[in-house]
Amino acid sequence: MQLRYNCRLDPQPRHRAALGKAFGCARVVFNDGLAARRDAHQAGQPYLTDAELSARLTAAKVTPQRVWLTEVSAVVLQQALADLNTAYRNYFASLNGTRKGPTIGPPRFRSRKDSRQAIRFTANARFTVLPDGKLRLPKIGDVPVRWSRPLQSEPSSVTVTRDSAGRYFASFVVQAGSRLLPEAQSVVGIDLGLKHFAVLSDGRKITAPRFLRRAEIKLRRAQRALSRKQKGSRNRDKARVAVARAHARVADARRDFCHQLSTALIRENQAVAVENLAVKGLARTRLAKSVHDAGWSGFVMMLGYKARLYGREFYRIGRFEPTSQRCSACGVRDGPKPLHVREWQCPACRAWLDRDINAAVNVAKAAGLAVTACGAQVRPGSALAQRGEAGTHPTSRRKAA
Ligand SMILES: [Zn+2]
Secondary structure (H helix, E strand, C coil), rough: CCEEEEEEEEEEEEHHHHHHHHHHHHHHHHHHHHHHHHHHHCCCCCCHHHHHHHHHHHHHHCCCCCCHHHHHHHHHHHHHHHHHHHHHHHHHHHHHCCCCCCCCCCCCCCCCCCCCEEEEEEEHCEEEEEECCCCEECCCCEEEECCCCCCCCCCEEEEEEECCCCECCCCCCCCCCCCCCCCCEEEEEEECCCCCCCCCCCCCCCCCCCHHHHHHHHHHHHHHHHHHCCCCCCCCCCCCHHHHHHHHHHHHHHHHHHHHHHHHHHHHHEEEEEECCHHHHCCCCCCCCHHCCCCCCHHHHHHHHHHHHHHCCCEEEECCCCCCCEEECCCCCCCCCCCCCCCECCCCCCCEHHHHHHHHHHHHHHCCCCCCCCECCCCCCCCCHCCCCCCCCCCHHHHHH
């Protein structure tokens, strides 16, 4: 199983200059290859093979127009061609229908204005992680790395990118064997919600951390500021960079949070069940934005691969499981409830149910996990006591909720 490790790089000015040159050379090699294939196609000649493009690259390096390509690692240039070849293969597979999913267009020319610049070093390039933690890249130098965790094994490749906020990252690919954890006793169902990021069948409600919420507020503010700036003005360019930065910070904070939460859940539980996001049916409503902002899909993906990695069971509950319509204590189905109804009493078993926890318990049960419904039951009065309405009759409670 292949895993990616992403971490931030802190290149010094000389590294930035060398990386800028490498990004540029990789772009030129990609574009030259693309132009050669397009020209051949337009001239009615056969498709230029991967080997032919590679030979042309070697020949180009001794011409005066392209001699500067020798200043960067040859592997970086080969990998740029490999990217082009992959792009073509995906395009052809999409054309003849062997590739599922949305249709893919033909490869497009890369620009220095693209928001993301990338180069890849494979093991052939002899990149090394030095004992002091720096990353040695051929013809670039020893670049400082902000490691978030150690690499589990020797990386087979590293991709260095620069994003639109001007930040540099390294993404290592490592081969990871399954690291089985000792068997855990508990299992858990998870309901992904809007008010809380996740609600667990054991009754815990998990809210996104404050720094993430703050970063999101700053992002929205930056986006509003950008929309007020005049097109083509210098201030607009500045505002755009500010948005890119704020965006990157939100993405980072969210990823860290999702990593921590998914690792904890996989460690604690032998089996984890989560509702398939399509079930939520929120994606097409006005809630869509917050749904996407909540970053659930990344979180669910992390749960899946960590479960595989650590030998845990992972379930996604499919469509049409009425998680809010069924009492998790006795199983009686008492129909849909509007979103504002946060808790109710089961008409059959008289249990008081918390909407989110009830859903999480139902998710676990739908996956065949043995969880108790105790967590889903609330004591009457607990939720409304804060609003000074404790002691009201259950029927009026329901109206008030
Ligand atoms: Zn019931």
